Amino acid sequence: MPMDLQISTRQLRFIIEQAAEMGAYLALTRTGKIRPYLKKAEAFRKYGRPNIEHWIEEGLVTPRKDGDHSASWRIDRMEVEAIVKARLLLLQL
Numbered sequence: 001m002p003m004d005l006q007i008s009t010r011q012l013r014f015i016i017e018q019a020a021e022m023g024a025y026l027a028l029t030r031t032g033k034i035r036p037y038l039k040k041a042e043a044f045r046k047y048g049r050p051n052i053e054h055w056i057e058e059g060l061v062t063p064r065k066d067g068d069h070s071a072s073w074r075i076d077r078m079e080v081e082a083i084v085k086a087r088l089l090l091l092q093l
Helices: 009-030 040-047 049-057 077-092
Strands: 037-039 073-076
Touching: 009 077, 037 040, 037 077, 040 049, 040 073, 040 077, 049 077, 073 077
Parallel strands: none
Antiparallel strands: 037 073
16 A cells, blocks of 8 residues: 655755765775775764664674674674664654
């Protein structure tokens, strides 16, 4: 059953801006201008430790580890950015 969704021009503009920003992140990572992953500590600084830990617990972000015990954790930049953008969008609607 189709659902009618009414959004304002301001909300539509915000959605388009956020999508363009995500596209820019994707292009920058694919061209090697920025790393596709953030170190866990870097993600904590940028997005807040409680947020990152909560998103990991909820399964929204998957930390990855390359190697053994001493290897550092890394977090996919696009995963985190998608969550941030989705939260911003929910605040706008």
